[in-house]
Amino acid sequence: MDFQVSLEMSLLILAAAVATFLTRIGGYILITRMNTIPPRVEQALNAVPAAVLTTLVAPAFFNGGWDFKIAMFVAMVVSLRYPGLLMLGAGWAAAMVCRHLFGL
16 A cells, blocks of 8 residues: 655644644643632533543444443442453453354
């Protein structure tokens, strides 16, 4: 295959890299200049992990097959009682069993 990168594509990649860098460094600069973090900002920062998890899990759940749905349900139930590594193993095992038994 011939991979020629056009000038437009190079500029797009460069612009995306600059935008990513500025958003990451901008948050750091903003937080370090504050003497205290306002309660609303702290609440927003505390909501970030749940928001990130939702953006990772929701598309897989709604676009995936039944093997994904069953594996995620098993992982959720296991995570209520056991640590993360066991939860990941249980979800993986559930997906493999579903694929093997049901051809999903």
